[in-house]
Amino acid sequence: xxxxxxxxxxxxxxxxVGSAGTAMVFGIEKRVFWWxxxxxxxxxxxxxxxxxxxxxxxxxxxLVSALVLASYADIMAHLLKVPATVMIIPGIIPAVxxxxxxxxxxxxxxxxxxxxxxxxxxxLLITAGLAVGIIGVTxxxxxxxxxxxxxxxxxxxx
Amino acid sequence: MNEENLIISDSHSDGxxxxxxxxxxxxxxIAMELGEQILRCGGEVSRVEDTIRRICTAYGATDIDVTAIxxxxxxxxxxxxxxxxxxxxxxxxxxxxxxxxxxNDLSRRICRTLPDKAEFLGRLYDIDxxxxxxxxxxxxxxxxxxxxFCVVWGGDWLEAxxxxxxxxxxxxxxxxxxxxxTNPIVAKVIICFFAGVLALIAGKISxxxxxxxxxxxxxxxxxxxxxxANSFRDLLGGDLMSGIFRxxxxxxxxxxxxxxxxxxxxxxxxxx
Numbered sequence: 001x002x003x004x005x006x007x008x009x010x011x012x013x014x015x016x017v018g019s020a021g022t023a024m025v026f027g028i029e030k031r032v033f034w035w036x037x038x039x040x041x042x043x044x045x046x047x048x049x050x051x052x053x054x055x056x057x058x059x060x061x062x063l064v065s066a067l068v069l070a071s072y073a074d075i076m077a078h079l080l081k082v083p084a085t086v087m088i089i090p091g092i093i094p095a096v097x098x099x100x101x102x103x104x105x106x107x108x109x110x111x112x113x114x115x116x117x118x119x120x121x122x123x124l125l126i127t128a129g130l131a132v133g134i135i136g137v138t139x140x141x142x143x144x145x146x147x148x149x150x151x152x153x154x155x156x157x158x
Numbered sequence: 159m160n161e162e163n164l165i166i167s168d169s170h171s172d173g174x175x176x177x178x179x180x181x182x183x184x185x186x187x188i189a190m191e192l193g194e195q196i197l198r199c200g201g202e203v204s205r206v207e208d209t210i211r212r213i214c215t216a217y218g219a220t221d222i223d224v225t226a227i228x229x230x231x232x233x234x235x236x237x238x239x240x241x242x243x244x245x246x247x248x249x250x251x252x253x254x255x256x257x258x259x260x261x262n263d264l265s266r267r268i269c270r271t272l273p274d275k276a277e278f279l280g281r282l283y284d285i286d287x288x289x290x291x292x293x294x295x296x297x298x299x300x301x302x303x304x305x306x307f308c309v310v311w312g313g314d315w316l317e318a319x320x321x322x323x324x325x326x327x328x329x330x331x332x333x334x335x336x337x338x339x340t341n342p343i344v345a346k347v348i349i350c351f352f353a354g355v356l357a358l359i360a361g362k363i364s365x366x367x368x369x370x371x372x373x374x375x376x377x378x379x380x381x382x383x384x385x386x387a388n389s390f391r392d393l394l395g396g397d398l399m400s401g402i403f404r405x406x407x408x409x410x411x412x413x414x415x416x417x418x419x420x421x422x423x424x425x426x427x428x429x430x
Contacts, residue, residue: 010309011309011310014305014306014307014309014310015306015307015310016306017302017305017306017309018302018303018305018306018307018310018378019306020299020302020306021298021299021300021301021302021303021304021305021306022299022303023255023299024295024296024298024299024302025291025295025296025299025300025303026200026253026254026255026256026291026299027254027255027256027257027289027290027291027295028255028256029255029256029259029260032259081263082259082262083201083205083258083259083262085200085201085202085205085255085258086255086258086259089200089253089255089384090255092383092384092387093383093384094310096383096384096386096387097383097386098377098378098381098382098383098384098386099307099310099311099374099377099378099381099383101381101382101383101386101408101409101412102374102377102381102412102415102416104412105409105412105413105415105416106416106419106420108413108416109413109416109417109420110420123386127386127387127389127390128390128394130387130390130391131387131390131391131393131394132394134387134391135391135394135395138395
């Protein structure tokens with residue numbers, strides 16, 4: 001159990017470092033940098049914890065990660081007055097199956113079709129989980145944001 | 159690079175000013191220009207459409223139809239019987255989240271203050287001047303990506319270090335090719351080929367180093383993971399055209415990366 005926790009911590013730190021690098025490469029503003037890094041850490045935890053401790057499959061892990069990520073991104077976007085994408089892009093990096101997509105294509109290029117199907121299936125499940133999670137949160141947050149905007153406009157008028 | 163077509167229907171004179179004092183073409187120009195800039199620096203298609211709609215409404219448009227995909231924006235804006243139609247063909251663009259935030263702020267400000275074209279272009283120039291990503295930040299960022307994801311894919315400290323060092327020439331290559339007219343797919347194949355060769359050399363020097371693990375950290379600099387997730391997001395959200403475009407682009411990018419490394423391993427795998 002202790003080994004698993006240490007392995008989880010190493011994994012979360014490594015994913016967060018990678019996401020911090022992504023935030024730098026994409027020129028994120030200094031005022032939101034650490035919030036975006038925290039977003040990536042939470043999304044990584046949302047992905048790794050269900051997979052390691054609850055035997056969740058790739059779809060469920062990605063779904064939980066996306067729900068955490070999109071909820072946090074929406075709240076912080078509202079508070080920091082930035083587009084939610086600014087949080088979502090660095091935050092989604094730990095869960096996004098970019099590496100697996102490469103391994104899928106590598107298997108295709110080298111003619112290893114069993115590996116191609118196996119990796120490709122995981123890529124599709126993770127991608128679908130991420131997309132469903134983000135769309136789910138957006139579907140809930142959009143009317144809430146619209147209501148808050150209307151209320152703010154009314155306040156400004158009075 | 160963009161192309162614009164302007165069609166003014168009915169008998170109103172060109173450039174007629176609205177009650178805000180801004181000519182109608184200028185109002186649509188401001189909305190389209192901002193939409194294009196948002197799309198170029200990584201904004202979602204829905205944000206582009208929403209921005210154009212809001213700005214045109216603020217300038218007094220009575221009816222707005224706007225459609226955007228990754229490489230095209232089309233808008234039809236009506237001002238009391240006069241219709242302005244514009245299209246923009248968009249190629250290239252680099253994700254820049256700092257610039258995206260500033261453009262988003264500018265969009266809000268435009269809706270509040272309704273600036274004229276000259277003032278808008280001045281503000282856009284200011285954003286351009288302050289939103290460049292320095293080569294140092296770009297390189298250090300890529301080194302962090304390689305370091306972090308090499309560990310994620312099971313690399314030890316030596317493999318992570320080698321992966322991090324290979325990220326430096328890769329960053330230089332990415333910066334170089336982004337400033338040229340080289341086909342992005344070809345550029346990715348070339349960068350991955352040289353990164354693969356460097357990883358093979360490292361594997362030859364130190365046999366304990368797994369070339370595959372080193373490469374797995376470095377591919378994260380180029381893999382289109384975000385594009386893949388966004389493509390599914392667009393598809394499931396009903397934005398089919400944008401989703402299909404992104405999916406095709408993501409798969410082509412992944413194939414290019416795999417080919418670049420595969421060619422390096424095929425040519426030098428047993429030689430280096």
